[in-house]
Amino acid sequence: MLGSNIEATRYSGIPTRRTLTLIYTLSGLMCAIAGIIMVARFNSVRVGHGEAYLLITVLACFLGGVDPFGGFGRAVPVVLALLILQVLSSGLNLIGANQHLTTAVWGLFLIAVMVIRFGWRRLALGRQ
Secondary structure: OOOOOHHHHHHOOOOHHHHHHHHHHHHHHHHHHHHHHHHHHHOOOOHHHHHHHHHHHHHHHHHOOOOOOOOOOOHHHHHHHHHHHHHHHHHHHHOOOOHHHHHHHHHHHHHHHHHHHHHHHHHHHHHO
8 A cells, every 4th residue: 555665655645654554453453353253163263273374375466466576466366366276176175185185286386387487487588
């Protein structure tokens, strides 16, 4: 919301302190809602419960074209990447694969996409 240069945002007239406070407030509110949902679903809450979603988040962002070093990207490709991952997960669930195999397939999928992107970028630079 504030961009990569908070000083430039401040000079453009946006109240950065208020915006940053709003961002942290919304983040805390979403965490509280997630905690309530987890208590309702699992009857307990652990600090590390969400660590299982880290691979899914990284994979969806990377598949959606978000630059991992700059964080810039678009929302629509990330949503499409999440849909692809959900279809992949549902397909593995239908054939009876356990969760560990699904995580391994997602990891292999991430590595494959990284290799394809690296080759694509190298090919594009070679043509110039």
